[in-house]
Amino acid sequence: MRIAVGFKVTPDFEALRAADWARVAAAADAEGRAQATRYVRRVFGVFDEAALELALRLRDARADDGLPTGLAAFTVGGPDASPFLHTLQALGFDCLRVDPGGGPASAADTAEAAGALDFAPAATAALVAACARQLGADILLLGERGGPGGSGTVPFLAAEALGRPCVTCVTAIEPAGADRLRVSFRADDGPVRALTAPPCVLAVGNAVVSMLRVPTLKERLAVRDVPVTQFTAADLGVDVGVALDRAPAVRSLEPVDRSRAGIVVTGATAAEQARALYEGHLRARLEAL
Amino acid sequence: MSLSREAIVEGLRGILGPEAVVTDERVLVENSVDNFRKLQNIFDVHVMPVPAAIVTPTNAREVAAVLTWANEHGVNVIPKTGGTATEGGLESAVPDSVIMDGSAMNEIVKIDPYNMQATVQCGVPLQVLEDRVREHGLTTGHSPQSKPVAHLGGLVATRSIGQFSTLYGGIEDMVVGLEAVFPNGEICRIKNVPRRAAGPDIRHIVIGNEGALCFITEVTVKLFPYLPENNRFLGWTLMDMKTGFEVLREVMVGGYKPSVARVYDPGDAGLHFSHFAAPDDCVLLFMAEGAEGIAKATADGIQAIVDRHPECTQVPSEYIETWFNDLCWGPDKILAEDERIRQTRNVNRTTEISADWSSINDIYQAARQRIIDEIPDITMMGGHSSHSYINGTNMYFNYFFNVVDVGPEEETEKYYLPIISIIVEETLKRGGSIVHHHGMGKARAPWVRDEYGSSYYMLETLKTSFDPNGIMNKGTIFPI
Structure with a gap:
């Protein structure tokens, strides 16, 4: 069984303090999105990170059953993805990077093109599907949503392009014999655990396992000279030119206000505080249920 | 004959009243360690001796009463405020210890913008003091990474340093006066003056004592213009x-x-x-x-x-x-790190030393290479220098490792202590100090004689003089 995981490297806007947002917003206004994110370190997309770890755990579980599993990971982007690909190589993934610029583009052009793809899900999905074919993936594993600009439609569109079924909101994946998987996912009416047979596309959502393991220095050194396979969009037979031309330009960026009103419950003892919480804030709601 | 756990609790309740004596088993277990053995709290696997109680005195007289009683009955007392210690200084090394938590003493006594100093009780969080003095256009100049959580008493007790130290100095350069209580119940106040030459500077008996000599109840620190x-x-x-x-x-x-x-x-x-x-x-x-x-x-x-x-x-x-703008670690980052450790078992530790300019690069290179070569499962081995002086600088080793094939309670023995040992050895070999600003705690106490050399006589005399019964934070600075 061969599993390919598509991932995206995104700016970690969560790490930006309020004071820095003004700078990011001003840079977005003046120079465009790619330049605006130069102040921000990069991270794996959160759902992508979960997908990568689920793939590793599935490989390990299958190995315990004596079943071989090939792992590959791919991303669409510029050289700033290199440290992430190196990490994945050290963890045992074959790695592929697709330059969306389509030729000998500068790093800035590549970054700008990758940024533009944030708002071009159909073109992104075409590239993702092409990568899955290139890598010979039985299972295509994706995060259900990318970083900034993520529409959440790429898994569906990629599955359609590949002509494969798509399971979304995946929270866990377990082996079920040599050729099948037991997939847990959230449906409208609650959690579901079902058998799935490849080929398929699995879009990982709010999985309990959400963080990628860390390779040791020795594992990193062992793959230091292993090259990452690189393709352009054209190499994969995908024309993203029109999509890039039509991609909306980012004119401004601003943080989402996630602040919530808070009330400090007071009381001299824990019992008094609990009583104040219940009487003042919970009782009426519970009785209304 | 040592007191039973029940007798200790009863004695403490008699002094402070039942409200000021915490005996909830869960709270006690969590307080048996500090960040040195943080995996025990993260994975809820505890093997350290459980304290008998946590007491929360509200003034120096209550502190004195508890210490006098503990001194009389040979009960180990562990002074604590914010609880951000990283070197085991807050661990209960012996059974039935009493944690004396000063966080209820949290009054800002006086902000004096004309004389550029502020007096606070030991349990005032540094962030709270900093926010208050900023209202006057001033700053403490002290900004350790733990600023959102650490309290002034603990910062002075551990000889803390902040991220702006090259300009403002360490906490020892900021403290102008203080109040401390010794095991015999003596309450000592060192007055606030710009400088004096009336004998040795006794502030330094208290600053950095890590609760092994006395309990700090109040400190006065310098203030600076905030621009x-x-x-x-x-x-x-x-x-x-x-x-x-x-x-x-x-x-x-x-x-x-x-x-x-x-x-x-x-x-x-x-x-x-x-x-x-x-x-x-x-x-x-x-x-x-x-x-x-x-x-x-x-x-x-x-x-x-x-x-x-x-x-x-x-x-x-x-x-x-x-x-x-994103330097300090508040509760949000601490929780996020705990979750990452829980999922990945990848742990971040740090060890800081200092040395002169001639030696610092050699220590850095030698320790780093040995750790990579000798310690298994290292995922990152790095560091930075962040506090410089005219004659040398510090090295803050920052490293990550995966905890493999051992339980969380064995992490320190398999990984952390062997790494500390390498850093200490390479530092001592070249004449540096094995602790720059985290304190000795219990983690580096085994090397205290090597660190001090012939001057250990002076350090040991402080302990035997001020704490002859050895009730103050057993195992910290002075190994058991």
Whole structure:
């Protein structure tokens, strides 16, 4: 069984303090999105990170059953993805990077093109599907949503392009014999655990396992000279030119206000505080249920 | 004959009343360790002796009463405030210890903008004091990474240092006076004066005592003008730490006082600066602050020094300012780190030492290489220098490892202590100090005689004189 995981490297806007947002917003206004994110370190997309770890755990579980599993990971982007690909190589993934610029583009052009793809899900999905074919993936594993600009439609569109079924909101994946998987996912009416047979596309959502393991220095050194396979969009037979031309330009960026009103419950003892919480804030709601 | 657990609790309730004596088993278990054995709390696997109680006195007289009683009955007392210790100083090394938590003593006694000093009780969080003095256009100048959580008593007790130390100094340069209570119940107040030559500076018996000599109840610290509008940020990438140390030395010898002066090795730089530094790059950075003319002159002087090193490539100052704005660790980051450890079993630890300019690079190189070669499952081995002086600097080793094939309770023995041991050995070999600012705690106490050499006589005499019954924080600074 061969599993390919598509991932995206995104700016970690969560790490930006309020004071820095003004700078990011001003840079977005003046120079465009790619330049605006130069102040921000990069991270794996959160759902992508979960997908990568689920793939590793599935490989390990299958190995315990004596079943071989090939792992590959791919991303669409510029050289700033290199440290992430190196990490994945050290963890045992074959790695592929697709330059969306389509030729000998500068790093800035590549970054700008990758940024533009944030708002071009159909073109992104075409590239993702092409990568899955290139890598010979039985299972295509994706995060259900990318970083900034993520529409959440790429898994569906990629599955359609590949002509494969798509399971979304995946929270866990377990082996079920040599050729099948037991997939847990959230449906409208609650959690579901079902058998799935490849080929398929699995879009990982709010999985309990959400963080990628860390390779040791020795594992990193062992793959230091292993090259990452690189393709352009054209190499994969995908024309993203029109999509890039039509991609909306980012004119401004601003943080989402996630602040919530808070009330400090007071009381001299824990019992008094609990009583104040219940009487003042919970009782009426519970009785209304 | 030692008191039973029940008798200890009863005795404490008799002194402070039942409300000030915590005996909830869950709380006690969680307080049996500090961040040195943080995996025990993260994974809820506890093997350390459980304290008998936590007491929360509200004034120096109550502290004195408890200490007098404990001294009489031979009960081990562990002083504590904010609880951010990283070296085992708050661990209960022996059964039925009493944790004396000063966090209820949390009054800001006086802010004196004319004499530029503030007096606070030991349980005032540094962030609270900093926010209050900012209302006066002032700052404490003290900004350890733990600022959102740490309290003034603990910061003084552990001889803390802040991220702006090159300008403002360590806590020992800020404390002008204090009040402390000794095991015999003596309440001592050291008055607040700019300087005096009336014998030895007895503040230094208390500053850094780590609860092994006395309990600090009140401190008075200096204040400084807060002028963030003048801050200037400078940053460079470079290829090796040796050059970075050399630039830091030239800046210090040149008489400049940037508030922040740091050089990161590639591993550590990768954690903070990967959006502009290549994987093999070191990062050198400075912040100049103060009055406009001083900040400008400092930044200009540093710029001229680094310009003499063409191997350094300047980066936009905004990169450094953005990093600076996200320096401190509040509860949100601590919780996020705990969750990451829980899922990945990848643990981050740090160990800091200091040495003169001649030795620091050799210590860094030797310790780093030995750790990579000798310790299994290392995922990152790096570090940075962050506190410089005219005669030398510190090295803050920052490292990660995967905890493999052992339980959380064995992590310190399999990984952390062997790493500390290597760093300590390489530091002592070259004449450096094995602790720059975290304190000895219990983690580095085994090397206390090697650290002090012939001056250990003086240190030991302090312990035997002030705490002859050995009831103050057993195992901290002085190994059991």
